[in-house]
Amino acid sequence: MRITRHPILEFDRGRKILFYFNDKKVEGFEGESIASALHASGVRVLSYSLRYHRPRGFFCGIGKCSSCFMTVDGVPNVRTCITPIRENMRVRRQDGGVGELSDKRFAARKKMVVDDEIVVVGGGPAGMMAALAAAKQGASVTLIDENHRVGGQLIKQTHKFFGSLEEKAGKRGIEIAEELMKQINSVPGIHLILSTTVVGCYNNNTEDGGDRYRLVAVRRFMDGDQLLDVFCKRIVFACGAMENMLAFPGNDLPGVYGAGGVQTLMNVYGVRPGDRVLMVGAGNVGLIVSYQLLQAGVEVDRVVEVLPRITGYHVHAAKLRRCGVPIYTSHSIKEAYGSDRVEGAVVVEVDKNYAPVSGTEENVSCDTICLAVGLTPSVRLLEQMGVKTEFIPEAGGYVAVHDQSMQTSLNGVYVAGDASGIEEASTAMIEGQLAGVSAAASLGYDRGANELISRCRNALRIFRSGPFGEIPRRGKEKIAYLFDKMGKKIWGDSEL
Amino acid sequence: MNGYEKTGVLSLNDIRVPSENQLRKGVAIIECVQEIPCNPCAAICPVNAISMKDINSIPIVDFDKCTGCGKCVSICPGLAIFVVKTVDNSKALVTLPYEFLPIPKTGDKVKALNRWGEICGDAEVVRVNMLGKTTVVTIRVDKKLAMEVRNIRV
Numbered sequence: 001m002r003i004t005r006h007p008i009l010e011f012d013r014g015r016k017i018l019f020y021f022n023d024k025k026v027e028g029f030e031g032e033s034i035a036s037a038l039h040a041s042g043v044r045v046l047s048y049s050l051r052y053h054r055p056r057g058f059f060c061g062i063g064k065c066s067s068c069f070m071t072v073d074g075v076p077n078v079r080t081c082i083t084p085i086r087e088n089m090r091v092r093r094q095d096g097g098v099g100e101l102s103d104k105r106f107a108a109r110k111k112m113v114v115d116d117e118i119v120v121v122g123g124g125p126a127g128m129m130a131a132l133a134a135a136k137q138g139a140s141v142t143l144i145d146e147n148h149r150v151g152g153q154l155i156k157q158t159h160k161f162f163g164s165l166e167e168k169a170g171k172r173g174i175e176i177a178e179e180l181m182k183q184i185n186s187v188p189g190i191h192l193i194l195s196t197t198v199v200g201c202y203n204n205n206t207e208d209g210g211d212r213y214r215l216v217a218v219r220r221f222m223d224g225d226q227l228l229d230v231f232c233k234r235i236v237f238a239c240g241a242m243e244n245m246l247a248f249p250g251n252d253l254p255g256v257y258g259a260g261g262v263q264t265l266m267n268v269y270g271v272r273p274g275d276r277v278l279m280v281g282a283g284n285v286g287l288i289v290s291y292q293l294l295q296a297g298v299e300v301d302r303v304v305e306v307l308p309r310i311t312g313y314h315v316h317a318a319k320l321r322r323c324g325v326p327i328y329t330s331h332s333i334k335e336a337y338g339s340d341r342v343e344g345a346v347v348v349e350v351d352k353n354y355a356p357v358s359g360t361e362e363n364v365s366c367d368t369i370c371l372a373v374g375l376t377p378s379v380r381l382l383e384q385m386g387v388k389t390e391f392i393p394e395a396g397g398y399v400a401v402h403d404q405s406m407q408t409s410l411n412g413v414y415v416a417g418d419a420s421g422i423e424e425a426s427t428a429m430i431e432g433q434l435a436g437v438s439a440a441a442s443l444g445y446d447r448g449a450n451e452l453i454s455r456c457r458n459a460l461r462i463f464r465s466g467p468f469g470e471i472p473r474r475g476k477e478k479i480a481y482l483f484d485k486m487g488k489k490i491w492g493d494s495e496l
Numbered sequence: 497m498n499g500y501e502k503t504g505v506l507s508l509n510d511i512r513v514p515s516e517n518q519l520r521k522g523v524a525i526i527e528c529v530q531e532i533p534c535n536p537c538a539a540i541c542p543v544n545a546i547s548m549k550d551i552n553s554i555p556i557v558d559f560d561k562c563t564g565c566g567k568c569v570s571i572c573p574g575l576a577i578f579v580v581k582t583v584d585n586s587k588a589l590v591t592l593p594y595e596f597l598p599i600p601k602t603g604d605k606v607k608a609l610n611r612w613g614e615i616c617g618d619a620e621v622v623r624v625n626m627l628g629k630t631t632v633v634t635i636r637v638d639k640k641l642a643m644e645v646r647n648i649r650v
Contacts, residue, residue, distance in 0.1 A: 007597045008629045160573035160630075162534035164551055170536040170571045172629070282504075295595060309501040314530050315574030317504030322647040324613025327504045426533075466531040466552030 001040045003270040007295050008158045008172070011270035019089040026091075034080035034091055035061070035068045036269035044254040044341050046070055046080065048095040055340040057254025061261030062153065063146055064242035064378065071099055081261070082147055086222060111227040112219070116142040116191065118439050119215060119232040121198050121381065124152020125425045126417025126432035127238035128180045133436030133452070134236075135189035137445040141436075142230070143190055144217060146197040150184060151177035152240060153260065154425060156267040158295070159288055162313075163426045167459070173425060174267075195220045196228060201235070201385040203410060211412065213385075234412045234439040237382055238432055241375035241396065241418035246280065249335040255342030259289040259372035266296045274368030278345050279303040280333050286372030287316035293370075294323055301364050304331040304347050306354055313468070334361060336369055345369055375422045387413060390482050394475030395421030401482045404457065405438035406431055409486060414439050421479065423472045430459050500529065505611045508643060514559040514580075519642070522564030522581030522589070526555050527646075528574060537568040537577060566591050570627040579634075580642050588642035589622065591634040599631050600624060600650045608637050609647040617641050619648060 003011060014030030021038060028037025035046065035058045045055040046068050059067035063082035071092040072078040076099035080091065120131045123145030131143040143150070157173020168176055184190055200216035213235055217228040243258035245251065255274065257265075259281070262273045277298055279290045282305035290300045303320065308330050310317045317327060334346040334356060349360035376397040379389055388409035389398045400408045400415045407414050416435040417428035434456040441449040464473040500506050506527055514523050524546070526537065531552045538546040538555055545561035546568065548554075568577045569591055579591035600606055600621045608619040623634035637645050 005597055007595050007599075007631075162532055162573045164534075165536045165539040165571075169534060170573055309497055310504055313532055313574065314500055314504065314506075315528055315532075315576040317500075318506065318527065318611065318646075319575055321504040322609055322611050322613050324609070329502050462551055463533050465550075466533050468530070468532055469552075 001042065001272050003266065003272060003296055006270070009174075009267060009270070013270070017085050017087050019085050019087065019091060021091050022093060028085045030085075032085060032269045034070065034072065034078075034083050034085050034089075036081075036265060036271050037085050038080070038091070039265060039273070040269075040271045045093070046254070047093050049252070050096055050098075053096060054252055055254055056252060057341070058257065059245070059261055060243050060258045061264040069098075070094060074099075075101060081264075083220070084148055109221070109224060109226040111229055114142055114193070114228055114230040116140050116230075116232050117443055118142070118234040118236065118436075119144065119213075119230055120236045120238060120436070121215070122152065122238035122240055122417070122419070123147070123150035123192075124238060124240050124417060124428065125154050125176070125180070126240075126419075126428040126435070127152065127236065128184055129429045129432030130236040130238055130414075130416055130436035130439070131190050132180070132183055132187055133433040134440040135187045137437060137440035137447050137449055139189065139440040139443055139445050141190050142193060142232070143184070144193045144196050144198055144230075146195065148195050150181055150192065150194070154180075156260075156263045157425065158267050158292055161426060163463075167426065176425075193217075193219065193228070198230075198381060201381050203385055213412065233443060234414065236406075236414040236416060236432075236435045236439055237400070237419055238415070238417045238428075238435075239378040239381060239419045241377050241422055243371065244374045244376055246333070246371050246373050248333050250337055250342075253336050253338050253342050254340065255338065255367055256336055256369045256371065259285050259370040262368070262370050263289050263292060266298070267292060272296055272298050273370075274342075274366070275299060276301055276366045277368045277370055278333070278347070278364050278366040279370045279372060281305060281372030281374075282310045282312055282317065282327050282329065283372060283374070284312035284316055286370070287312040287320055289370060289372060290325060291316065291319050291323075294320075294325070300325045301366050302347075303327045304333060305329045306332040306350055308352070332356070333369065342367055342369055375418060377419050377422060379419060382408065382413075382415060382419070385410060385413060387415075388486065390479070392421065392475050392478050394471045394478065399475075399479065401479055401486060403483050404480070405453065406435035407438060409483075412439070412442065421472060421475045427460060427463050427472070430456050430463070434460075512557070513643060516582075518559040519580060519582045519588075522579055523559045523562045524557050524564060524566070524568055525578045525580055525643075526557055526568070526576060527578070528555060528572075528576045530554070532574075534573060536571045536573065540567050540571045542567060566625075566632060569593055570625070570630050570632050575630070578646060582639055582642060583636070586639050587636055588639045589634050589636055590642060590645050591623075591632060592646060592648070594631045594633045594648065595629070596650070598650055599626070600633055600648065604650065606635065607649040608635065608641060608645040609649055610644045611646050613647065615649070616644055619645065
């Protein structure tokens with residue numbers, strides 16, 4: 001299952017680590033996640049569902065869903081897709097009950113208090129750019145991410161990015177991630193807190209009535225967790241998005257994975273998801289991941305797309321087609337079958353109302369099904385704070401209503417990237433920059449802030465002006481309309 | 497709806513085909529037919545042969561200006577640019593981006609694949625350039641395949 005040679009990537013595997021899975025010794029490499037090490041050892045069933053004890057495998061691979069929960073060293077519901085393995089760790093499948101969380105995990109450490117000017121939640125392309133932009137203006141920034149490194153989903157993007165040559169086009173996502181990580185480590189004024197999940201957000205919760213926000217976060221250490229009490233004047237939420245699930249019989253079988261999850265498994269950890277894949281969805285994600293599967297030495301049986309046309313870029317489709325992978329438009333998956341893992345699927349043609357055409361069913365022999373059927377913005381923390389959200393289909397679901405500077409309905413609370421509407425990494429980076437500069441500027445920092453802000457807005461306008469920018473553009477127009485209609489801020493009183 | 501939106505495969509009607517004379521000197525064929533915000537090909541061209549009105553426009557090659565240098569082949573994020581040059585009455589050289597293993601070597605006999613991924617003939621590798629991670633491979637094929645071959649199987 002391990003990829004040894006790859007046309008784009010080199011897997012610099014750390015030292016071997018032994019740990020236990022249900023009391024059996026399993027081997028993995030330092031730095032990889034539990035789910036990845038288990039997958040490489042042939043373990044696909046990570047747990048059994050609560051009521052019907054159905055086998056479950058991982059799905060999103062980036063800590064956004066609950067599919068990979070396991071009990072680790074006695075702690076239940078650990079997201080094994082983002083938890084690195086360590087020597088002699090004891091990993092167990094959960095079956096039905098979830099067990100009890102021991103208070104000792106928290107009691108071992110005193111809580112840590114962080115007080116900073118700006119806090120950025122999420123270290124993907126938007127968050128990294130927000131932190132960098134704010135720090136370059138002179139502000140002091142804390143960047144929090146729940147993974148053990150920054151980079152978000154850029155670290156698995158092995159394809160070259162589109163865009164203008166000045167804006168990093170022609171570079172691969174992995175190269176951009178590396179460049180930004182270097183900058184994060186060298187630009188003064190950025191404090192990085194990794195392996196830390198923000199679990200609670202409160203507005204203006206201070207006794208002195210100052211304009212400060214308070215976040216509660218949990219930092220994971222080898223020997224227990226630590227509670228973080230974080231105070232700040234401005235927040236940028238760049239929490240990204242999570243992959244959509246599709247309803248069909250057998251969709252919970254191990255082997256039905258998010259396309260992005262598969263990308264993480266093969267491009268970050270160098271583990272093949274299976275031998276033969278059915279890809280569902282011919283948008284850019286489906287097309288790109290299919291091509292990357294071929295590069296990883298995995299067969300792609302076909303791509304099915306429910307719409308009558310391929311929605312991703314033609315150039316991505318052409319790369320796949322000239323390798324001999326068929327794309328079936330007006331087709332979808334009817335069911336996945338298998339006893340405790342995917343053994344195959346049935347695909348079917350759909351009519352113009354997207355109803356299955358009976359008699360067109362076809363069996364596809366595969367051990368992996370990738371779902372590339374869109375993303376949903378992660379807005380839970382924003383909602384918890386009381387930021388106004390609205391359902392905008394063009395933006396991928398509920399998003400925080402925000403203004404041109406990426407500020408939400410709460411003063412001093414900003415949003416950027418997929419969390420503000422599903423789009424590309426390129427636009428996420430620009431939005432992040434916009435949010436970071438705006439947040440810093442609102443605190444009085446100004447190193448050419450206005451010029452930068454207008455440059456970012458212009459870049460976004462150009463990016464969205466083509467036919468492929470139409471959907472996000474409409475989404476952003478609706479968001480702007482709703483923001484204007486809202487009139488004044490729900491909370492606070494300072495001007496925009 | 498264009499045919500390629502359904503199939504993912506272009507026909508010769510979707511692209512501009514150079515003249516015999518232009519093909520003899522070797523020119524870039526850009527198989528990028530949608531307005532996507534992207535411009536590295538135009539920006540990198542040393543003779544300004546690729547024009548775009550703005551970043552979303554479809555790149556247009558001036559076949560008279562183009563020298564067939566192939567700089568655009570390796571920079572194109574969509575791997576959508578090829579250089580085609582006819583060498584005599586029966587053969588043509590096709591330069592294409594290749595991101596798979598094993599990387600072919602000069603002199604290798606490989607299979608030539610068309611836009612559908614079907615084997616359409618034999619090819620001989622005449623040049624391999626490693627520029628970054630995208631290998632640029634030049635193959636010699638039958639002249640009649642020059643506008644068909646877009647991939648190889650090593």
